């Protein structure tokens with residue numbers, strides 16, 4: 254080699270100290286920002302606790318009772334389950350607009366298979382769950398293999414599935430009394446048990462199996478996302494799919510598994526939907542799309558993918574539940590609920606942007 | 614200008630030796646852009662092969678084609694004399710080829726340890742790992758910490774911080790450590806010191822020599838001529854999507870190399886003796 258000044262010789266000798274020390278930023282705001290960066294479901298948890306206390310103050314002890322609080326859980330169980338599915342998809346930087354449609358069609362399949370064809374109820378339920386999974390897989394295939402944008406794919410399948418649902422069911426509702434008499438398993442998720450009620454069965458906390466399912470589901474998914482390789486791959490795929498692919502993630506398989514699992518969870522939501530309304534109705538569940546996306550966004554899960562905790566989605570659903578019930582108990586116009594939820598959405602997205610700045 | 618590269622010409626100056634990694638007639642087109650144009654490539658056991666060339670010459674595309682990240686439209690790749698056709702980077706990694714891509718290929722929101730083990734995570738022993746598929750975080754973190762300390766690029770307590778909170782150079786350090794830790798046959802480094810400071814570059818060069826002393830050959834893409842001339846055994850000059858010539862640093866000056874790669878001068882032979 255020729256003609257280079259030997260400036261690098263200096264560092265050859267002097268290199269005992271650690272290179273690239275990290276120093277903590279000490280200001281309070283910075284620390285808070287870093288804490289949120291590490292635990293993104295902290296914000297919705299704080300908002301949830303504050304809003305419970307707020308309504309407890311406004312409504313009085315009536316609100317802070319075990320009965321009211323578990324009633325909120327019952328009211329959000331469907332949204333909570335669907336939001337879990339939505340979270341998985343949004344973590345991969347996608348969106349699933351077909352969640353509500355998959356839930357309804359699955360519930361219709363469970364009901365019609367049992368009542369129209371006389372298939373044993375457990376088998377009908379399995380068919381419904383299988384149908385949801387297959388529909389999810391179709392979404393996943395279109396996104397991962399055909400490389401179509403998730404928004405467009407699920408916008409399309411949403412319409413197709415919903416239309417299929419009406420055509421197949423001939424717009425026919427299966428009445429609650431018939432289900433109760435002939436296929437009570439379809440209403441399984443509506444069964445309740447009470448904790449801390451008096452001898453006459455009043456007061457105390459009332460849990461439905463649907464609520465228990467929702468909490469277990471989120472706990473299991475939280476474990477899978479955090480502590481298994483699959484979960485890491487879901488985050489990596491949402492974060493930067495090209496980098497994930499280069500560093501050894503099977504992005505295609507990860508995406509398909511996520512959409513298929515989302516479909517399965519939505520089918521479970523369809524089963525819980527039967528429990529919630531008692532009957533099998535092809536017109537039910539229409540709001541689940543928007544409600545699930547709302548819960549996910551308020552829960553601090555980034556729509557750009559790769560960031561957020563699934564517990565945030567549960568907290569997001571609960572915040573909406575607390576506001577709806579709290580404002581109802583206060584006797585104000587229910588439109589205020591939407592007003593505040595809208596505000597929360599915008600605040601949540603602003604906070605997400607702010608947290609991302611840690612990386613700058 | 615040169616000998617016909619259509620036929621599988623081997624470097625006659627490496628007499629007797631079989632290339633460990635070999636590419637023949639590699640072609641890759643992106644629409645109308647021909648990124649690789651019937652390109653040949655040889656890497657011999659235990660050597661450091663530098664690849665130099667202008668921006669857009671096709672260096673990154675070349676190493677992607679031999680590491681499974683890009684599937685060439687035409688041409689064959691041989692590893693240890695066996696024809697291989699990697700359909701993904703994972704397959705190349707399983708064959709022992711580890712690559713630091715120019716883009717680094719890291720997931721910004723995930724931790725250093727998560728990134729180092731992406732796609733080859735360790736699971737807990739026993740029921741937790743077998744049935745619950747639980748990751749062995751302590752073991753992965755310990756390993757990651759050791760590798761980064763070896764490279765002297767990190768302080769130790771921060772193995773769980775997300776990669777996006779690292780500086781560009783620190784990220785590059787993590788990517789290099791990842792490749793050095795797992796590569797068993799070939800290690801490919803696409804501009805591994807581009808974002809590094811003087812001191813950190815030094816470390817990476819030392820690491821490269823260290824890897825070589827373990828008998829593992831290295832492909833080093835770099836625009837830094839002093840570095841290339843310091844560590845390389847042979848220099849593959851890439852121009853307009855193909856190999857122009859392979860030179861030996863002791864026979865040429867840096868200005869010669871730059872003249873060849875920019876087309877200012879034409880080399881006398883495609884290969885040359887030591």
Ligand SMILES: Nc1ncnc2c1ncn2[C@@H]1O[C@H](COP(=O)(O)OP(=O)(O)OP(=O)(O)O)[C@@H](O)[C@H]1O
Nearest residue numbers: 643646647648666667668669670671672673674675
């Ligand atoms: N994914 C792609 N899509 C389209 N064109 C591409 C793609 N990747 C590379 N190219 C083109 O192929 C050519 C070679 O690119 P390549 O990245 O291999 O160059 P390089 O030699 O690595 O350059 P640099 O020194 O700047 O890294 C360029 O003209 C580039 O525009």
Ligand SMILES: [Mg+2]
Nearest residue numbers: 672673674715
């Ligand atoms: Mg390049």
